[in-house]
Amino acid sequence: MVVTLVTRDAARLEFPCASGQDVMAAAEAAGLYPPSMCHEGSCGLCQARVVDGAYEMGPHSAAALPAGPGGVLLCRCLPQGDLTVELPCTDAQVGRHKIPVREAVIEAMGPAGAGAVALTLRLKPHAELGLAADFIPGQYMELTIPGTEICRAYSLANLPNWDGRLDFIIRLVPGGAFSTWLSERAAVGDALNVRGPLGHFVLDEASPRPRCLVGGGCGMAPILSMLRHMADFQDSTPVHLIYGANREDELLSEEIETLRAALPQLEVTLSVWHPGPGWGGFAGTAAQALETYLADAADTPDIYVCGPPKMLDAVTAAARARGVPEAQIFAERVQS
Amino acid sequence: MFCFQCEQTSRADGVAGCHSAKGVCGKDETTADLQDVLIYQLKGLGQYSARLHKLGQPDWAADSFIMYGLFTTLTNVNFNRAVFMELIAEAARIRDRLRDAYEAASVKAGKVPEQLSGPARFEPSDTLPGLLAQANVASVRAGAEVVGEDVVGLRALVLYGLKGVAAYAHHAEVLGQAKDEIYAGIAHALDFLATDPVDINALLEEALALGHLNYAVMETLDAANTGNFGTPAPTSVRTTPVAGKAILVSGHDLRDLHNILEATKDKGINVYTHGEMLPAHGYPKLHAYPHLAGNYGGAWQNQQAEFAAFPGPIVMTSNCLIEPQASYRNRIFTAGPVGWPGIRHIKNDDYAQVVQAALAMPGFAETAPEKTILVGFARDTVLSVAGTVVDAVKSGAIKHFFLIGGCDGAAPGRNYYTDFADHAPKDTMVLTLGCGKYRFNTHDFGTIGGLPRLLDIGQCNDTYSAIQIALALANAFECGVNDLPLSLVVSWFEQKAAAVLLTLLALGVRNVRLGPSLPAFLTPTLLNVLVEKFGVLPITTADADIAASLNRQAA
Numbered sequence: 001m002v003v004t005l006v007t008r009d010a011a012r013l014e015f016p017c018a019s020g021q022d023v024m025a026a027a028e029a030a031g032l033y034p035p036s037m038c039h040e041g042s043c044g045l046c047q048a049r050v051v052d053g054a055y056e057m058g059p060h061s062a063a064a065l066p067a068g069p070g071g072v073l074l075c076r077c078l079p080q081g082d083l084t085v086e087l088p089c090t091d092a093q094v095g096r097h098k099i100p101v102r103e104a105v106i107e108a109m110g111p112a113g114a115g116a117v118a119l120t121l122r123l124k125p126h127a128e129l130g131l132a133a134d135f136i137p138g139q140y141m142e143l144t145i146p147g148t149e150i151c152r153a154y155s156l157a158n159l160p161n162w163d164g165r166l167d168f169i170i171r172l173v174p175g176g177a178f179s180t181w182l183s184e185r186a187a188v189g190d191a192l193n194v195r196g197p198l199g200h201f202v203l204d205e206a207s208p209r210p211r212c213l214v215g216g217g218c219g220m221a222p223i224l225s226m227l228r229h230m231a232d233f234q235d236s237t238p239v240h241l242i243y244g245a246n247r248e249d250e251l252l253s254e255e256i257e258t259l260r261a262a263l264p265q266l267e268v269t270l271s272v273w274h275p276g277p278g279w280g281g282f283a284g285t286a287a288q289a290l291e292t293y294l295a296d297a298a299d300t301p302d303i304y305v306c307g308p309p310k311m312l313d314a315v316t317a318a319a320r321a322r323g324v325p326e327a328q329i330f331a332e333r334v335q336s
Numbered sequence: 337m338f339c340f341q342c343e344q345t346s347r348a349d350g351v352a353g354c355h356s357a358k359g360v361c362g363k364d365e366t367t368a369d370l371q372d373v374l375i376y377q378l379k380g381l382g383q384y385s386a387r388l389h390k391l392g393q394p395d396w397a398a399d400s401f402i403m404y405g406l407f408t409t410l411t412n413v414n415f416n417r418a419v420f421m422e423l424i425a426e427a428a429r430i431r432d433r434l435r436d437a438y439e440a441a442s443v444k445a446g447k448v449p450e451q452l453s454g455p456a457r458f459e460p461s462d463t464l465p466g467l468l469a470q471a472n473v474a475s476v477r478a479g480a481e482v483v484g485e486d487v488v489g490l491r492a493l494v495l496y497g498l499k500g501v502a503a504y505a506h507h508a509e510v511l512g513q514a515k516d517e518i519y520a521g522i523a524h525a526l527d528f529l530a531t532d533p534v535d536i537n538a539l540l541e542e543a544l545a546l547g548h549l550n551y552a553v554m555e556t557l558d559a560a561n562t563g564n565f566g567t568p569a570p571t572s573v574r575t576t577p578v579a580g581k582a583i584l585v586s587g588h589d590l591r592d593l594h595n596i597l598e599a600t601k602d603k604g605i606n607v608y609t610h611g612e613m614l615p616a617h618g619y620p621k622l623h624a625y626p627h628l629a630g631n632y633g634g635a636w637q638n639q640q641a642e643f644a645a646f647p648g649p650i651v652m653t654s655n656c657l658i659e660p661q662a663s664y665r666n667r668i669f670t671a672g673p674v675g676w677p678g679i680r681h682i683k684n685d686d687y688a689q690v691v692q693a694a695l696a697m698p699g700f701a702e703t704a705p706e707k708t709i710l711v712g713f714a715r716d717t718v719l720s721v722a723g724t725v726v727d728a729v730k731s732g733a734i735k736h737f738f739l740i741g742g743c744d745g746a747a748p749g750r751n752y753y754t755d756f757a758d759h760a761p762k763d764t765m766v767l768t769l770g771c772g773k774y775r776f777n778t779h780d781f782g783t784i785g786g787l788p789r790l791l792d793i794g795q796c797n798d799t800y801s802a803i804q805i806a807l808a809l810a811n812a813f814e815c816g817v818n819d820l821p822l823s824l825v826v827s828w829f830e831q832k833a834a835a836v837l838l839t840l841l842a843l844g845v846r847n848v849r850l851g852p853s854l855p856a857f858l859t860p861t862l863l864n865v866l867v868e869k870f871g872v873l874p875i876t877t878a879d880a881d882i883a884a885s886l887n888r889q890a891a
Binding site: 035037038040041042044045047059061062063064065066067071092095126127128129130131132134135136160162163164203205206233235236 | 344345346347348349350354358360361362364366417418464637638640641644645647658659661662663665666667677678680692693695696697698699701745746747748749852853
């Protein structure tokens with residue numbers, strides 16, 4: 001079915017709507033955000049008027065419904081066919097989800113444990129966004145190799161800030177396009193395009209449950225960002241970090257020590273898959289370390305895991321086997 | 337979870353009250369239950385505090401905490417369960433301190449300390465699941481099957497009116513005006529609620545007593561605002577932006593605005609007001625800051641679109657916050673009792689991060705063509721032209737006064753207030769206050785009797801000013817307020833408005849038109865009492881109600 005919203009200033013916004021989907025959900029799926037608040041038919045902010053087409057109204061408060069024929073609340077309006085709906089607001093008041101593309105300059109590059117590079121970019125001032133480095137901890141940016149159309153996604157490791165600073169941990173993949181450019185040609189001062197922030201791998205701030213964060217390699221970047229955010233807000237939610245690596249020399253031990261100091265309740269399991277002699281920590285995969293942690297855990301935590309596909313599958317399986325519900329597992333996939 | 341305190345409470349399919357995973361306002365069931373637990377504890381603190389006041393040994397720090405705690409439970413104030421966990425732990429500590437002080441003070445006065453029961457004895461669990469398991473005792477509907485809906489509804493009216501009282505008293509307190517009688521009045525109301533009262537008359541009496549208390553609180557807040565920032569004067573306010581860096585200040589707290597103006601002095605940043613902060617421009621000491629550039633946007637319910645479009649950081653003070661959108665999550669800050677999980681909260685009046693954000697963001701690129709509105713018609717201004725007003729009434733130039741004000745909100749029915757103000761005859765004057773004004777305050781009302789025909793009296797607490805104006809007019813015409821050619825058309829949304837309504841009823845103001853809907857916590861029996869005893873009227877259509885108001889005067 002097709003829904004057409006007509007704004008007060010005669011803009012026509014068209015988008016598909018599935019059977020059983022309400023108009024507001026369909027609009028938001030299409031990147032359009034008419035004024036809304038409660039999303040449950042009670043506040044009245046999404047009031048509108050159907051001028052053509054059949055619909056049904058889901059449960060709502062009568063006081064929230066506009067009087068007169070065709071009066072609807074978009075969040076409870078279920079089209080039964082194509083629909084034309086008049087909005088009381090202007091086109092400018094309908095939010096659009098814009099993902100900005102901005103220019104950034106390489107400020108620093110350096111080793112981040114064996115086989116990885118810490119890359120710091122500085123965003124150039126932007127007409128609308130100024131010097132804001134705006135993202136939610138856990139999100140990522142798409143970086144484009146200068147002079148090409150090749151882009152790769154990397155999670156942010158730092159915190160949103162007003163200095164335009166973006167920190168990434170880039171795992172060097174032999175033969176990889178971005179890795180090759182980074183190790184062989186990139187230099188401080190080079191400019192590249194950055195698109196974002198993107199992604200839904202973010203902390204559920206309202207959840208009452210303890211957290212278990214699982215990461216490894218370049219999957220550590222969003223995990224570090226989340227932990228830094230908790231430290232910044234002095235969030236006292238119990239949190240356990242499982243930090244997995246193939247070898248000890250991949251671990252970013254200094255970063256972890258800084259975090260431990262800033263976040264008193266943080267517990268850390270360092271797990272190394274192929275440890276050298278003298279390794280006193282957990283020997284095994286991150287999934288195995290999670291198994292061990294869940295066996296003893298008093299409450300089922302929210303689990304945030306970031307890593308390559310095989311690691312995600314193993315961690316998710318271990319979590320599900322221990323009774324962690326699907327809704328409490330937040331996963332972000334990175335290239336291996 | 338069960339909550340029915342605000343005007344937009346869920347009434348899906350006729351059942352009133354929010355009782356699922358999330359309230360219409362956005363608070364989740366865990367936060368709602370924790371708020372109930374805190375309120376229960378505050379009743380316990382009230383039990384001890386009321387007795388300490390009677391013994392002449394009040395604990396003002398505890399009383400201040402009680403007011404702040406109540407404020408955090410108003411609609412659209414605090415959504416952060418971590419904050420409530422802390423407040424609950426603190427409330428338990430304060431209860432212990434008050435209990436010890438009460439027992440010592442009793443003994444010293446030669447009395448046997450009472451063994452208090454109910455909320456005074458409550459021991460909160462120290463885990464979240466434990467607290468949620470305890471929350472049932474604290475529900476606003478606790479005991480309903482035994483005492484009936486009318487008693488539940490009246491207890492709710494008393495509690496919600498008390499919340500409004502506490503909120504206004506907190507605003508006065510932070511501006512240096514705290515009064516023992518106010519602390520004692522709040523403690524008394526909590527102590528009363530802790531007895532689980534069942535007598536309808538006693539409950540009604542308490543509600544009216546709160547109305548009187550709120551009058552004293554609004555008077556104190558008026559003194560705090562004028563004492564700190566001067567007597568409001570008619571001021572022209574820009575409603576379109578000027579070029580340059582910008583900060584937006586919303587909510588209700590003038591002290592926070594003043595601190596922000598100080599923190600941003602000479603930094604090349606303009607400060608804009610939003611929502612209920614608009615009346616700030618009328619205060620000479622705030623208006624004196626050249627970088628207080630204007631007002632941006634409208635009432636609270638439009639904040640998501642307005643904040644998203646604003647090219648700078650936002651500070652939400654005290655109350656009226658709804659869920660921050662992703663596009664401005666990192667540039668909105670809260671101050672005072674208001675808060676949202678993951679949103680930065682200002683501590684110790686330190687606005688450094690807000691300044692940093694404002695300097696990093698582009699601000700407005702251009703100065704827009706100037707549009708203005710007039711504010712600042714509080715009691716001193718209006719009474720300074722009382723002679724002109726009285727003459728205009730006597731000559732027939734002004735036939736009637738309409739006070740159209742209160743809270744705004746999103747409900748479609750609120751266009752009634754736009755229609756009312758627009759259709760009010762040209763020989764009537766329109767007074768307004770609260771964010772309900774945004775339904776019509778940019779319209780051209782012209783002049784009447786040589787005065788502006790629309791007078792913006794101020795914030796919702798400036799109902800105090802409106803009452804002084806009415807009393808002065810009644811004096812001049814040697815009649816009662818109810819005999820004046822004056823009609824009150826009050827829109828409500830949350831608990832400050834509930835307190836204001838109780839004040840109007842306590843003062844004997846009749847024929848208040850209340851809307852857009854009537855409180856869900858008032859049963860048909862209770863609504864009948866309001867109608868029969870106080871003449872409260874629901875709204876119908878603007879034209880019908882305008883005619884009825886003018887006819888009542890003619891009668």
